[in-house]
Amino acid sequence: MTVPPSIRIETIPEEGLSLELPLDAAWLGAVLADATMRATPGAASKARVRLDLSDKDVILSGSVHIALTAECVACLDEVALTADDEFTLVLSPAASQRAHRPHEEVELTADELDADVYTDDTIDLSHWLREQILLAAPVHPRHEGDCPRPLSPTVPVNGGTVREIDPRLAPLMKLAKKE
Numbered sequence: 001m002t003v004p005p006s007i008r009i010e011t012i013p014e015e016g017l018s019l020e021l022p023l024d025a026a027w028l029g030a031v032l033a034d035a036t037m038r039a040t041p042g043a044a045s046k047a048r049v050r051l052d053l054s055d056k057d058v059i060l061s062g063s064v065h066i067a068l069t070a071e072c073v074a075c076l077d078e079v080a081l082t083a084d085d086e087f088t089l090v091l092s093p094a095a096s097q098r099a100h101r102p103h104e105e106v107e108l109t110a111d112e113l114d115a116d117v118y119t120d121d122t123i124d125l126s127h128w129l130r131e132q133i134l135l136a137a138p139v140h141p142r143h144e145g146d147c148p149r150p151l152s153p154t155v156p157v158n159g160g161t162v163r164e165i166d167p168r169l170a171p172l173m174k175l176a177k178k179e
């Protein structure tokens, strides 16, 4: 299993460091297992990360693209989904936590910005990417539109079929039956 690398702070060049990381299916599977999901076999998942130094802080930004398979909350069949998320974290050294507040200097909007700490002069990408993947994973995975195996019976309307899934359809179906 290939695990996302740990980056020593002193190896980050002044101009920053950009990485494209294919996410190993076995590693991704272990991460998603905590959310009772799994990596979709044969589908590529990846992360882009960028590390920038700001004094002693490291600004870790990037995106994750993951292909996962989960149980649909509507029909309980398996559903394959992709999830994308972008993130920006400001990581301060743990020792100087709260000692100084350089965050005002960072030009990012507050909702994009998340502050945390790093330890041992190292940015452990497997730790941070794991968090971002679990944040990106859908809380209520379900098929888009109609599920392949509806729980409720279908009702014929004007030659077509309407499923009794959405109660908002009921008045329409009454109208259709009158005609």
Ligand SMILES: [Zn+2]
Pocket (backbone or CB within 6 Å): 072, 073, 074, 075, 076, 077, 079, 142, 143, 146, 147, 148, 149
């Ligand atoms: Zn479904």
